[in-house]
Every structure is written in C-alpha cells, then in structure tokens.
Amino acid sequence: MENRSISDIIEAYLKEVFGDDTQIEIRRSEIADHFNVVPSQINYVIKTRFTIQNGYLVQSKRGGGGYIRIERVNLLGDVDVLNSLVQAIGNTIRERDAFAIIQTLYNEKVISQREGDLMLMALSKQTLAVDDTNMVNKLRARILVSFLNRLRYES
Amino acid sequence: MENRSISDIIEAYLKEVFGDDTQIEIRRSEIADHFNVVPSQINYVIKTRFTIQNGYLVQSKRGGGGYIRIERVNLLGDVDVLNSLVQAIGNTIRERDAFAIIQTLYNEKVISQREGDLMLMALSKQTLAVDDTNMVNKLRARILVSFLNRLRYES
DNA sequence: CATCATCTGACTAATCTTGACCATTATTTT
DNA sequence: AAAATAATGGTCAAGATTAGTCAGATGATG
The missing domain is CATH 1.10.1200.150 (Transcriptional repressor of class III stress genes, C-terminal domain)
Known part of the structure; x- marks a missing residue:
C-alpha cells in the first residue's frame, strides 16, 4: 500500500467520510480542491470505485446547490x-x-x-x-x- | 551457489524483502533498475520462482500507482x-x-x-x-x- | 551439440491524470 | 416573465505511467 495513486487516496478519504452512515453528500469542487486535482478526477474515482458492483449507488444534481450523493447498499439484501x-x-x-x-x-x-x-x-x-x-x-x-x-x- | 544467475539473485533479494511479513509489494521498474536488468526480467523471475506450487500468489496493477504484490501462502498436506x-x-x-x-x-x-x-x-x-x-x-x-x-x- | 534456462527488447494492455468543452439548475437582471 | 449570468456537475479523449506478453538471442549443462 505504499505506491497509492491520488485516486486511491481520494477513495479512502470518501470511505472514511461515511463513518457509520449509509450515505454521504459531497461537492465535487470541494473534494477536488482539497486534493488539488481537477474536478473531473472525482468523476473518475466515483466511476471506477463507487459502482453498483462495489455496492454503491450514486446520484447527483448540477447547478446551484448541486451535489454528488453516494449511498452504500447491500447487493443481495434489496x-x-x-x-x-x-x-x-x-x-x-x-x-x-x-x-x-x-x-x-x-x-x-x-x-x-x-x-x-x-x-x-x-x-x-x-x-x-x-x-x-x-x-x-x-x-x-x-x-x-x-x-x-x-x-x-x-x- | 557458485554460478548464480541474476534471476537467482533477484529471487533471493525478494525473499529477503519479505522478512516476517506474509506479503510484499514492489514496483517492477524499481527492482529492474536496482539490478540493472530489463523490466520484463522481473516477470520472468516471478513466473519461474513465485508460483503457486512454490507457495506464492501474485497480484498486480498497471498504470499510475501500479505494483506487483507477492503473497506467501501455506500449502496444504493433501x-x-x-x-x-x-x-x-x-x-x-x-x-x-x-x-x-x-x-x-x-x-x-x-x-x-x-x-x-x-x-x-x-x-x-x-x-x-x-x-x-x-x-x-x-x-x-x-x-x-x-x-x-x-x-x-x-x- | 542438443536442450533447457535465462535475458532482452519491441510491442501490447491497463490504469490514472488532465483539460477542453458540454449540460443542468439556481439566481439575478431586464 | 424572459433573458442573462452564475454555479454546479458530466463527458470524452489525449497523454502519462505503470505492468504483461512473446519471440528471438544468448548462455549453461549434460
């Protein structure tokens, strides 16, 4: 785990944000700023690490007050x-x-x-x-x- | 141990890296540079010396933050x-x-x-x-x- | 000298990073 | 209202950064 890419680090960070909650809501630009990457990198992290195959559902809204919401789900439970x-x-x-x-x-x-x-x-x-x-x-x-x-x- | 090939030396080196850990993670190019060989030689060493028959599992990832992970496992009796x-x-x-x-x-x-x-x-x-x-x-x-x-x- | 192991490098494949351009929604101005 | 502007997030392709494959060259061994 020594050679982690920035995408790995962002993934870990987001999973940490969950805590015991089953969903989180983020502002794309905030996360991007926080890790000093372009905003679209957040899309990349989500598209590759928070898929339904990984047990996550993602919803988002653009425009003012926009957000990205990530929900953790059980594959066989629902x-x-x-x-x-x-x-x-x-x-x-x-x-x-x-x-x-x-x-x-x-x-x-x-x-x-x-x-x-x-x-x-x-x-x-x-x-x-x-x-x-x-x-x-x-x-x-x-x-x-x-x-x-x-x-x-x-x- | 007179006529040790460079592959033998790399094998010994990697096994030393394990120490008491059950797995190690390396960057192919680093090891290749360290022993002044082409990167694909590392694949050769792994393919011939870190097989499941010898009690090793290997995983890898390409691209940024890529790695080769070698895990030592216990072979069963039967x-x-x-x-x-x-x-x-x-x-x-x-x-x-x-x-x-x-x-x-x-x-x-x-x-x-x-x-x-x-x-x-x-x-x-x-x-x-x-x-x-x-x-x-x-x-x-x-x-x-x-x-x-x-x-x-x-x- | 025949055969097997080792070594090399050109080519391939996978993953990550970046940025230009696009789409949607909210707010402000006319 | 309607139109303009601001504030979000989305898409995609090019480039960068790793590792994998394979065939041929070279070396070691019986």
Missing part, C-alpha cells in the same frame, strides 16, 4: 439493488467488474474468503481463456449470475 | 490427492465426471456443502451452455482444475 446489479451485468461482464462484485459480497460477509476465492477462479480471464473474448465475457456473466442466484435462493 | 485428480482430469471432462469429483471432495471433507454447490453451478452443462460440446468439456476441465488449485493452500 430486490431493487439486485435487479440493478443483474441489469448492469446483462449477458456480458468484464473480469474487473466481476471481481468487484465478489469483493463486495465478501465485504458484506455474504460469502467467506475461500468461497470468494473459488468464485474468482471460475470467473478469471485465465481460466475462461477462449479464442473469442466476446464469448469469455458472456460465459463469465452466466457463471456469475448462477452464483448470485444460488446465494439468493439458498436456505 | 497435495498428492489434488495432483492425481488434476492428472486424471486432463484437459476435458464431462459433467457427470466433474460432479462425481465434487461429491468425492465433499465426502472427504475437503470442501463444505456450500462450496460444493457453488462449484456445481460453475461446472453445470446449463451454465456453460455453448454450441460446441467439445469446448464445454474443455472449459469445465479448466474451471475444475482452477478450483483444485485453490484448494492447494490456505491464506
């Missing part, structure tokens, strides 16, 4: 959230996004580390290596959705 | 069983045979029921549905072997 997630997956998903989902499930204690590792194995680029990249992403989506459904309906 | 299973699987396996292996792993208490269920999801004909049956069996073999490789160690 039907609407799960639907959003499945929609985001669609029938194809990249390795990085799939990995983020597994990480989120682990963070939420829905799965153990070993279960998560096993899932990562089945979803990895290396394991699924096939000539056709398009096919790999489709396969990964099917396997991941199978996992999610299994977790959802288990009792 | 490696021979896993080896023979991997041998038996080869590069293709039918659904029923894969299911039998999962059942055996569960009977032998190598995996929990939940882990077994998740594995079955990823190995099922339905999940892997692809036009080419031959391809399905190859994919299943790769996924199953990946699972077995994860069972070789504990974090």
Whole structure:
C-alpha cells in the first residue's frame, strides 16, 4: 500500500467520510480542491470505485446547490439493488467488474474468503481463456449470475 | 551457489524483502533498475520462482500507482490427492465426471456443502451452455482444475 | 551439440491524470 | 416573465505511467 495513486487516496478519504452512515453528500469542487486535482478526477474515482458492483449507488444534481450523493447498499439484501446489479451485468461482464462484485459480497460477509476465492477462479480471464473474448465475457456473466442466484435462493 | 544467475539473485533479494511479513509489494521498474536488468526480467523471475506450487500468489496493477504484490501462502498436506485428480482430469471432462469429483471432495471433507454447490453451478452443462460440446468439456476441465488449485493452500 | 534456462527488447494492455468543452439548475437582471 | 449570468456537475479523449506478453538471442549443462 505504499505506491497509492491520488485516486486511491481520494477513495479512502470518501470511505472514511461515511463513518457509520449509509450515505454521504459531497461537492465535487470541494473534494477536488482539497486534493488539488481537477474536478473531473472525482468523476473518475466515483466511476471506477463507487459502482453498483462495489455496492454503491450514486446520484447527483448540477447547478446551484448541486451535489454528488453516494449511498452504500447491500447487493443481495434489496430486490431493487439486485435487479440493478443483474441489469448492469446483462449477458456480458468484464473480469474487473466481476471481481468487484465478489469483493463486495465478501465485504458484506455474504460469502467467506475461500468461497470468494473459488468464485474468482471460475470467473478469471485465465481460466475462461477462449479464442473469442466476446464469448469469455458472456460465459463469465452466466457463471456469475448462477452464483448470485444460488446465494439468493439458498436456505 | 557458485554460478548464480541474476534471476537467482533477484529471487533471493525478494525473499529477503519479505522478512516476517506474509506479503510484499514492489514496483517492477524499481527492482529492474536496482539490478540493472530489463523490466520484463522481473516477470520472468516471478513466473519461474513465485508460483503457486512454490507457495506464492501474485497480484498486480498497471498504470499510475501500479505494483506487483507477492503473497506467501501455506500449502496444504493433501497435495498428492489434488495432483492425481488434476492428472486424471486432463484437459476435458464431462459433467457427470466433474460432479462425481465434487461429491468425492465433499465426502472427504475437503470442501463444505456450500462450496460444493457453488462449484456445481460453475461446472453445470446449463451454465456453460455453448454450441460446441467439445469446448464445454474443455472449459469445465479448466474451471475444475482452477478450483483444485485453490484448494492447494490456505491464506 | 542438443536442450533447457535465462535475458532482452519491441510491442501490447491497463490504469490514472488532465483539460477542453458540454449540460443542468439556481439566481439575478431586464 | 424572459433573458442573462452564475454555479454546479458530466463527458470524452489525449497523454502519462505503470505492468504483461512473446519471440528471438544468448548462455549453461549434460
């Protein structure tokens, strides 16, 4: 953790702001000023680290009194959230996004580390290596959705 | 230790860096500079000396703030069983045979029921549905072997 | 001298940073 | 009201900064 990018640092800062709350509201320019970066970098941090795959929902408003609101959600705990997630997956998903989902499930204690590792194995680029990249992403989506459904309906 | 290659020296250096820690994080270019070799030589050292068979896991990230992280893990005792299973699987396996292996792993208490269920999801004909049956069996073999490789160690 | 391990470098891929330009909403002026 | 202005956030593409891959050259060993 020595060579962190400024994006990593901003990510950590925002997560710290949450504290025990389930949502935070920020002004983009304030955060950008605070870390001395261009405002659009905040969009980058949000787009890459606070996605639905990571267990976050984001809303914003422009103009005077504008804001960016980030909400932390449980992937399997809420039907609407799960639907959003499945929609985001669609029938194809990249390795990085799939990995983020597994990480989120682990963070939420829905799965153990070993279960998560096993899932990562089945979803990895290396394991699924096939000539056709398009096919790999489709396969990964099917396997991941199978996992999610299994977790959802288990009792 | 007379004829040590530079790869051997880099290997020894990295292992020294571990100290009592279970993982280290390096910048590829730094190590390469330090030993005056091209960066890709570091990949060579890692690929030949920090494998899972030797008890190491490797993760990396490119781009700004990029790194290579090497983690030392404990290899488990029943490696021979896993080896023979991997041998038996080869590069293709039918659904029923894969299911039998999962059942055996569960009977032998190598995996929990939940882990077994998740594995079955990823190995099922339905999940892997692809036009080419031959391809399905190859994919299943790769996924199953990946699972077995994860069972070789504990974090 | 045949084979395997090591070393190199050109090319590729992923991630982060920056800035110019765009879109939306609120407030002030006419 | 309507129009202008101010105050937000959004998008996208270029450039910078890492690491990965692969094939060929070179070296070591039996």
